[in-house]
Amino acid sequence: MVEKVLFIVFAALAVGSGVGVITRSNIVHALILLIFSFVNVAAIYLLTSAFFIAVVQILVYAGAILVLFTFVVMFLNLRQYQSMEQLHPVQKWVALIMTPLVLAEFVVVALAATWTAVGGPFDRETVAAGGGNVALLGERLFNDALLPFEIASLILLVAMVGAVVLAAKEGREFMETRAWADTDEERIPEFVEEEV
Amino acid sequence: MDIPIEWYLVLSAFLFVIGAAGVLTRRNMFIVLLSIELMMNAVNINLIGFSRLHDNFIGQHFVLFTMTVAAAEAAVGLAIVTSLFRNRQTTMVDLFDLLKG
Amino acid sequence: MPTPDVTPIIPELILAVAACLVLVVEPFLKLDKTAVVAVALTGLLAYGAAAFALLGQDMAGFNDMIVINDYAIFFKVLFAAAGVMTVLMSPRYLEAHDRHLGEYYALLLFAILGMSVLAAARDLMAFYVGLELMAVSSYLLAGFFRYRLRSNEAALKYFLTGCFASAITLYGISMVYGFTGATNYAEVGTALAGGENTLGVAFATALVFAGMGFKVSVAPFHMWTPDVYEGAPTPIAGFFSVGPKAAGFAAILMMFLAVFEASVDTWTVIFIAFSIFTMLVGNLFALVQRNLKRMLAYSSIAHVGYLLAGMGAIGQSGDLLAGEAILLYLAAYTFMNLGAFGVLAYLKTQQPVTFDYTLDDMAGLARRSPWAAILMSLFMFSLTGIPGTAGFIGKFYLFNAVVRADLVWLAAIAVIFSAVSAYYYLRVMVYMFFRESEEEFVGGEAISGPLAASLALAAAGVLFIGLVPARLVDASATAFQNFLGL
Numbered sequence: 001m002v003e004k005v006l007f008i009v010f011a012a013l014a015v016g017s018g019v020g021v022i023t024r025s026n027i028v029h030a031l032i033l034l035i036f037s038f039v040n041v042a043a044i045y046l047l048t049s050a051f052f053i054a055v056v057q058i059l060v061y062a063g064a065i066l067v068l069f070t071f072v073v074m075f076l077n078l079r080q081y082q083s084m085e086q087l088h089p090v091q092k093w094v095a096l097i098m099t100p101l102v103l104a105e106f107v108v109v110a111l112a113a114t115w116t117a118v119g120g121p122f123d124r125e126t127v128a129a130g131g132g133n134v135a136l137l138g139e140r141l142f143n144d145a146l147l148p149f150e151i152a153s154l155i156l157l158v159a160m161v162g163a164v165v166l167a168a169k170e171g172r173e174f175m176e177t178r179a180w181a182d183t184d185e186e187r188i189p190e191f192v193e194e195e196v
Numbered sequence: 197m198d199i200p201i202e203w204y205l206v207l208s209a210f211l212f213v214i215g216a217a218g219v220l221t222r223r224n225m226f227i228v229l230l231s232i233e234l235m236m237n238a239v240n241i242n243l244i245g246f247s248r249l250h251d252n253f254i255g256q257h258f259v260l261f262t263m264t265v266a267a268a269e270a271a272v273g274l275a276i277v278t279s280l281f282r283n284r285q286t287t288m289v290d291l292f293d294l295l296k297g
Numbered sequence: 298m299p300t301p302d303v304t305p306i307i308p309e310l311i312l313a314v315a316a317c318l319v320l321v322v323e324p325f326l327k328l329d330k331t332a333v334v335a336v337a338l339t340g341l342l343a344y345g346a347a348a349f350a351l352l353g354q355d356m357a358g359f360n361d362m363i364v365i366n367d368y369a370i371f372f373k374v375l376f377a378a379a380g381v382m383t384v385l386m387s388p389r390y391l392e393a394h395d396r397h398l399g400e401y402y403a404l405l406l407f408a409i410l411g412m413s414v415l416a417a418a419r420d421l422m423a424f425y426v427g428l429e430l431m432a433v434s435s436y437l438l439a440g441f442f443r444y445r446l447r448s449n450e451a452a453l454k455y456f457l458t459g460c461f462a463s464a465i466t467l468y469g470i471s472m473v474y475g476f477t478g479a480t481n482y483a484e485v486g487t488a489l490a491g492g493e494n495t496l497g498v499a500f501a502t503a504l505v506f507a508g509m510g511f512k513v514s515v516a517p518f519h520m521w522t523p524d525v526y527e528g529a530p531t532p533i534a535g536f537f538s539v540g541p542k543a544a545g546f547a548a549i550l551m552m553f554l555a556v557f558e559a560s561v562d563t564w565t566v567i568f569i570a571f572s573i574f575t576m577l578v579g580n581l582f583a584l585v586q587r588n589l590k591r592m593l594a595y596s597s598i599a600h601v602g603y604l605l606a607g608m609g610a611i612g613q614s615g616d617l618l619a620g621e622a623i624l625l626y627l628a629a630y631t632f633m634n635l636g637a638f639g640v641l642a643y644l645k646t647q648q649p650v651t652f653d654y655t656l657d658d659m660a661g662l663a664r665r666s667p668w669a670a671i672l673m674s675l676f677m678f679s680l681t682g683i684p685g686t687a688g689f690i691g692k693f694y695l696f697n698a699v700v701r702a703d704l705v706w707l708a709a710i711a712v713i714f715s716a717v718s719a720y721y722y723l724r725v726m727v728y729m730f731f732r733e734s735e736e737e738f739v740g741g742e743a744i745s746g747p748l749a750a751s752l753a754l755a756a757a758g759v760l761f762i763g764l765v766p767a768r769l770v771d772a773s774a775t776a777f778q779n780f781l782g783l
Contacts, residue, residue, distance in 0.1 A: 004203075014211065015211065018210070018214045034233065048244050061233070102216070122252055137253055144253075144257070145257045145422060147358075147363055148257075151426040158404065162272055163272060195447065212464075225457065235461075242468070272456065
């Protein structure tokens, strides 16, 4: 019973701050609301006894991803550009009508389906006896899901390389190794609008 | 005494549709990125709920991968925003008009 | 813990090693990037060769998440060919844009690695990470020219639509896991075949279709395609139009035949309806484009429409023929479309500033650069589907399969749209051969070096498939039958 009450509280907070994220015009407010929403979702994971995922949710989402966002917002000083956004009134009404309709569709599908448990090997008692959620999760991860794990590491590598290629400041030493190094003039690349 | 699976699904439906509405209506690409994170999180709630329902770890493993991907996408997205911002000084999707769909 | 058998992923391992080697070699080079190109090429060739050597194998590995069989190998060899052509046409083009960095090749190899996993995956988890590896690398490649606004914007559009599409696909996948408690294709397929939850399964099918529809640019989810192709570096635009599309269709075939077999009636209707709409949108918008990159983008949407008709035929009749025809079509399409983009990349390197891909820029090309005009004509003929070229064989087998599935009317629509497409493809040739350029042409050298090799490979592929199709027809037939054996 307590669990159910807690679930409803956390779910309401998560959804409420989620609505806030998409309606705020202040980027920083939206970010903080999103962090709050994710913390509530982490609490729901705890209620579901997915302890490891709950911790990772806080560490990765609230801790890493959203701090990165905040950093970029501050770094680029984006706040001064946020007032330019305007939604056409027609668009607004379409959104206000369509969103509940689509939502109703999702909810109807979820409630109409019969969700039968397949009865896997890891119920609460087995997990507790087998060393807890983290130990068993890790063991299964490296046995059953080894291949996606390895590919996920490649995804992170690609993201890292790509972020450097796209966004890192190209300093003078770096520039010297580039194609224009042998010309005498100092060339700072300029932005070009023409077709590529 | 367990929380019924439908509750998870309804919660995730709410977050997913809110995120989708954000992607489709907001023109500030930062908020669009945040909305996409919201959608991915909705899926994670589904997966965790089902993992509990079926008593196996597949859902929790899947969540680890979606989180990895979300982190990678955030890094890539912010890199793209940074490079665009440096030459356009705006993050409004509407104002990127060289390419006309 | 037992050591896993790595046989099913040997080609992918080679590719991963090559991509990392590229990243290691790159910092040691200054201006001359030949070494990086050589490493990338060697890696791709070794990947293709390793896949070819495994031909006839049929085994699954890593908890049955990935397989190596003729179906996977067919796509691996196709991706290797597309990768080799893209790598060969890139160096001159990138030099002309002052952005010849080794990371480009690393990202390209990682994208191909993701495609390769996607086509061989037999598990929703492996499918998802493969899809994302391909997608993340693609976003970065689209925005590779960081000092060019168009490239930035292309990356942004691709990124936002791509992430949105992944999230939608992912929601569908999570529902499938909810219904079955498994992610393995075979287990999921069996569990869903029980026939419960028709509504829910149809809903999940629609979500996965919409998400994948974004990726392979099915209308009305195609909005990003022309913008991204226009803004991305030309060799990359060519690669996007063939690589991720072929991988997407490889995955769609497998997903819908193995996982969503239970909702076959639903998705047959979906595929047929979207096929007609996609053909309509692609062809009509291609008619009015004066920018060749955008024209090719819309034409690639039209080709997706034909392929969807093939999917509809599979659902309708369960006929093997349509599946084989889709593989054949994808192979033919790879060579002809990449070839067309290759010619555009060549023209851009000749006039980095003035050439902006409009039809008027093509005027008088036959006089200036006869070889470029002849090759472009070959690829345009092939895209139209003139007999003797790969495009004809692809369309012939595909439309034949659609007719055999009792969808004569759908085949008729496709043929009519093909006839319409002749207008915008052949118009390019009219400009090249019968219009005189208004401006005096300066500079320009014959097609040479790696780019020539790339175009020769594409042309050889188009003619080989067009004139002696028997071998490839056999290969795609074996590949597809083998895949059905699951």
